[in-house]
Amino acid sequence: MNKLTFYLSMLCCCLMLTACSENTVTEQQATTASTTEPQGLKDAADFPLGTAVNLRLLQRDTQLRQQILANLNSITAENDMKMRSIAHSRDSFNFAPADRMLAFAETNNMRLFGHALIWHSSSPDWLPALAEDPVALDNFMREYIHAYVGRYKGKVDGWDVVNEVMNTAGGEYRETLWYKALGKDYVAKAFTYAHEADPDAVLFYNDFNIERDTAKLHGALRMIEELQAQGIPISGLGFQMHTRMDIPNDVIAYTLQKGAETGLQIHLSEVDIIFNKHDDTQGGGVQVYDEITPELLDQQKEKYKELVRMYRSIVPKTQQYGITFWGVSDRYTWINGFFNLKDKPTIFDEQHQPKPAYHGVMEGVMMEVE
């Protein structure tokens, strides 16, 4: 399909969708979508491509939903499958949001990725009190993971079992509620419980900045080596890849190489690329650019393209779990709200139209690699 046909198909698709209800994701909407989709990124790629998205947006933003269906074949709940959303109390788990994500994925023949089982930043308000008793915390972790992973056995393809175990910078363990109560063994326990519940699920350790902070990467790799030496069933490493235009490609290439050497599945699990800077804390954005010019957007295209190329050429085919964007539209990116920035980190603009970055990804998935 040439570019003109592609754009005509996209236009046609958008016009049809203005007729759809904005309120619910119905089977009819999903079917309409899948029979009219143009050739998108997923059709050009030979590995899974996905996005994180909130259920609320899937339900109410038809055009966003359309772009996702046209271009991607894997989906991750941006927030709806976190512990805060599921574990309302010690013994009451509300799986309704995860059921809805699964229904959407199954209706549209997409892979559902589970994010995230154990993450300090998604602790429900009642958890710190429980964590005062390490045995009670361990019992809860086992029951929660068994119930959750067991419910979606064979349906959720892989899980971020533990998220962000390492400190923001450097290679030491983060002193979370989990670490303080159970020591570093909480990581091994979480993987073990997840494997007991679904022996076929791909089980990931997932962290941020490991594509740029090599001390942090090496801390994570040490942990992975220890887990592997103990026979703990870890099967994947997630590079969140919330990266920046000025992070050198050769550093990213080095980290991907080191990650691939573990033999684990490698997931670029939360990809976005910002122009500005931040200090990794909420509100800690530094607005470097008053305006994101067309020239900058073209540079971002090259960065996306190079990222995809490096993933394809450095990570062996059998270890390519896929690339997941952390949102695909600049209208809803978490970056601007969280860091208090005006940035454009995703592949679609605020109107959900393809940016140069989109074409960079397309070129990256289509190019010949060694």
Ligand code: G3I
């Ligand atoms: O749903 C409530 C809403 O009812 C309320 O009115 C509103 C007021 O602030 O908050 C809403 O919840 C917010 C939620 O996103 C849904 O939009 C939370 O405050 C906000 O903290 C939450 O932020 C999410 C963050 O994780 C914390 O869970 C971001 O959307 C999400 O993009 C971000 O994702 C993380 C990954 O899970 C792990 N890696 C880093 C990545 C970016 O921080």
